[in-house]
Amino acid sequence: MRLIACLLALLTAPALAQSDDYEGDWSGVLSAGAPLRLVLEVRGETAVLISVDQSGARLPLEITQRDAEGFAGTIPSVGAALDLNRTGNDELSGTFRQGGATLPLSLYRGNAFEDGGDVAADFIVMSGDVRLAGTLLLPEGDGPFPAILLLNGSGSQDRDANVAGQPGFAVLADSLAERGIATLRMDDRGIGGSDAVAPDSPADLAVDAGAALSALREADGIDNRCAGILGHSEGGMIAFLAADSADPAFIISLAGMHMTMAETLYDQSEAIILVSGGTQAQADQNRALQDAIFAIMRDETIEDHMAAMNAALVELGLPEAVAGQQATIWAQPYARAALDLDTASAMAAYEGPVHAFFAGMDLQVRGVAHADRLIAARGDQPTEVTYLGGLNHLFQRALTGLPQEYASAPHAMAPEALAAIGEAAEALINQACR
Template sequence: MTIFPASAMAAILFVSLNPELEGRWGGELDVGAAQLRIEIVLDESDGSWSGELISVDQGNARVPATSVTVEGDRVIIELSAASARYEGTLTPNSQLDGEFEQVGQTFELDMARMAQPAETNAPPARYDNDRDIRVLNGEVTLAGSLRLPEGANTVPGVVFISGSGPQDRDMTVGEHRVFLTLAEHLADAGIASLRLDDRGVGDSAAITPHHPQDIADDMGAALTELRLQPDVNGQCVGFIGHSEGGSLAFMAAGSSAPDFILSLAGMHASMADTLIEQGEAIVRASGGSDADVAAQRAVQDVVMTALRDTPVGEAGPAIEAGLIEAGLPEQIARQQAMIWGQAYAQNALDLDPAPYMQAYPGLFSALFGGSDLQVLANVMSERIIAARGALPTRVSTLAGHNHLFQLEASGLPTGYTTAPHAMSPEALATIVEEVQNLIDMSCQ
């Protein structure tokens, strides 16, 4: 069962109140071939309800609710982006007994209230220094926020580039706002930052990217816009890319010429290699056997073969048929085909980032999390060193940190939302110091 990330903002309906429903709920969805951990967050404000579904075992994919209806002890959550619906009833022992419907199939999904993290480490809400920004790249318009230091006057600046999938400008993961947290710390160090809603998120244009270069071009336009801001030193700007954003920064560099690039847990390999490596790492860290790893790889091979052997944009039917033949239920195969059958996935699958890394002559620094299971620090570091050769490059690893640079030793995606902070204090200090070093060396 695949839960789709949504590109639309959550809609809110005005409904009756039941404060006992508010909060975070967790349960396990048994779809036969797999058990998926599901979380639902319900929030009531001024008489209206909003909600969000999180698929924990699918990289914490988030689906904002199209509507939330509360009728006494009963809650109905519509999730149109996933063609899904959840209906649950609050029991006397404070649980939700309910059913999850998707693609014409119904699954039992009972949920228990989850404790909130003891500490969120959220940054101070100093929005007075945020400036609304619009970035134009041809017919694409991206909405964003420029965070400026107090009393900003021609300060250096960076553009944040998010990783795979549509994300909001704050890179919100559960209750954590990763980019917003980092932006606040950079501002405290005298560095401006521009963070953007990806295509299809927030107020940005809902124009589907067909190739990673499409997103890279968006980011190049963002760097150009950053240079034009009156409070920013246009001669000292760079990229900070997270995950796939690390590779996209190099692809954007050809046309935008950043003064420096910082990669955070960067995907400096093809998508195919990265998926294979992270798949095995997560299966083994979850207690899986060699047979489980082989089964995971077999499913990956089905998808990747279909992507490689069909015309761009036409892989969906081949993926669905191959997964059904491999033994997956039809509804799961259909959902996977809808995700992986997109042109972007086909164009990104075997794209080698090494030539882009070799073509950029400027200063580059890469920081990895030692516990990261999505981007493996050792193998990615080796690829960077091999590609960059004698070009100015620094690679380092923070022990005990996961893909989001939270201090979380397991590295499993389940830790992203349960960690007590968006990024650890050590990681924030290290990243800010690294950006400052890049500025000092490249902006003389």
Template sequence: MFRTMLAALAIVTLAMAGHAQSQESLAGSWNGVLDVGAAQLRLELRIEENEDGYSAVMVSVDQGGSAIPVSDFAIEYPEIDLQMAAAGARYTARLTDGRLVGTFAQGGAEFPLEMARGAVEAAGPELAPGESEVFVDAGVRLAGTLRLPEGDGPHPAVLMLNGSGSQDRDVTIGNHRIFAVLAETLAEAGIASLRLDDRGMGGSDSTPATGPRELGRDAGEALAFLRTADGVDARCTGVLGHSEGGIIAFLLPDASQPDFIVALAPQAGTLEETLLEQGEAMNRVMGASEDVIEATRARQLAMLEALASAPPGEAGAAVEAAFLAHGIPADAARQQAAFWGQQYVQEAAALDPAAALAGYDGPVLGIFAQNDLQVLAEVNAQRMREARAGLPATIGIVPGVNHLFQASETGSPADYARAPHAMSPDALTLIAEGAGEIIAHTCGDAR
């Protein structure tokens, strides 16, 4: 579900104080490397100057991630101060000899960050043997990687759909390329795959989606493209979705239905159920008191009620008022409302996953992660069983892994970037074997 990740994408407006023509303009691109020990992240700060001051975008070149709300920002030349309260992050720097020299702070830790003028040199996506760069016209242009197994084919294939938040085609988290590793494992099992940059990421167009069903239409166009690709068996193409992608897999238009669906840790509950469950689970892992757990739940319920009752276009104000009523500081409430008040979130909150699960009559493989704190395994597996009653479905739980199917005792999202592997080797084997079995059962003669 919604992840707050170090050095993801942040869009801010900077107030300008005391700016004179004689001062060196801060406009343009800046780049630097944030060394956090476990990973080195290339950051690019893009600043534009306009009549009201500055506007800027900070991008983590090596990570896909959700937008980080910014609670406060200022420029008092030659110093800048960017604060991102939702991530507990802050970048302060001083313009010195043509470079921004400063400190990036998050979670009580501080890291030096020096940025020079110029954009990060675009290297393009990493392509392994058997991979090629492709582009899908879905009304918006979506860039992706087609991975073919060895051999002439035609091969069964899957369209890979990632979870919520803006992510690149590889689902890059820290030094891990989650979907690239999964695609390699599938190729070794004789299964082709197509993975895509989300809208606004990598080579894809930046037009934002209005809701999950629009992403379902994107997926339908991508699946149609996959069926025409050289080396792919058009009679045996399915969708493999993770987290929110595991529900979007069930939202493709009727004219673009997959032959089968593999859903990894799919969000089988409503957004309300999922947020409440993951909020409590994460608080308990962090050792929060019952009072904190209950206060968190009350805030979440107030936000969700405001979201559900607000007319179109007014959700942001309603959500902000709900947070203010629960004691959230004004700046933080405003920034939280900018995210939770989006049309996309409002449509996601209205989605009925059970109806989507029941509305597809083809074969389904559902695989959950035992220690998942974002999509709780047992309760969501049971929801899928109930929704798929009387329909073909195989549902299982992989022991000892987190939401990304990495080996993890706690399941904490804090372990995602520092796990020793992108995905657990055991989990990869189980996923590939399960996909092979549903393909053999579904496509038998077609293969």
């Protein structure tokens, strides 16, 4: 995805009511051997160039000009530069430069490529009294279509699974739609259009997943005999917890958390510290802090877990502000309920086919350990595991796997990951539904 500037004869152009308002989306096609559809996404003081035809690659811009005359910026991640003149209120024309090449490009206000010929619609799910909002994406053509419910990982994420500005699930949904597979992706509780009702335990999220899968099956255009679940990270755990009542046709796990949260956090923290250049002594010191936090989380005799945790962390040397922040996170009922939750029985009980993917440079969910736990729990149940080398926890191409790389990765999800997941989904649909 590269941009260029055609110098237009502005002296002969009609007078324009030029504006420095660039907020929103701008789209156009770059001729670079093959046509590349591009979207310039401007949000506040930040901008990202998206290559629709390169798996939705997202290239953050460092803005160097943004005024009534034009818009310009550099793209350090790919050694490129964008220089566009404001040739109309809703038109930009200029150049994209990269690797010695300069190509002409015109962009027009709006995203002309949004969802291609696919049909995206807002979708509401009622999970008990909790209202959950999301997007149902139907492929182009006549249904009914096989479908997949996408479950976010931990933390507060919107329906696109935005992490560090990278909308992994939006890109994945588009990729699956190209294969004729519908998807439903949801805002987490308290995010976007979903109600701000905090879950007390992973069981609450499993109920949400079951309600969403049931609603998905009943939606127009969906093959109600063929609806599966795909979960990322903690979502991989939730998929199995929901399976008993939801009865998905299949499960796809992406960097799924198949060990306990405590085990996952121990491994994750040590890996990130060591890869960041820290010492084993520092990793051991961090584990001592985790031990203190986990001990308080497990103690049911404590009446005020937040106060107890805050006091313990201050005593261990953390600044009060940091201790308070950590106590706020880990004293929540959800965190305490999830800490030692073992999903082995749920993984064993699900009789449908499973395909689990793990990323070779994932520092948050260490693939081999979680894969071993999944395989051991599944026994003779149909289970396939795939390792994708060179990718991080978000299935982006990575140098170190550290979370700091997520925002600057050129893709929200690497093309090879999208291809592998799509092929697995097709195989599971054929196996479970036909």
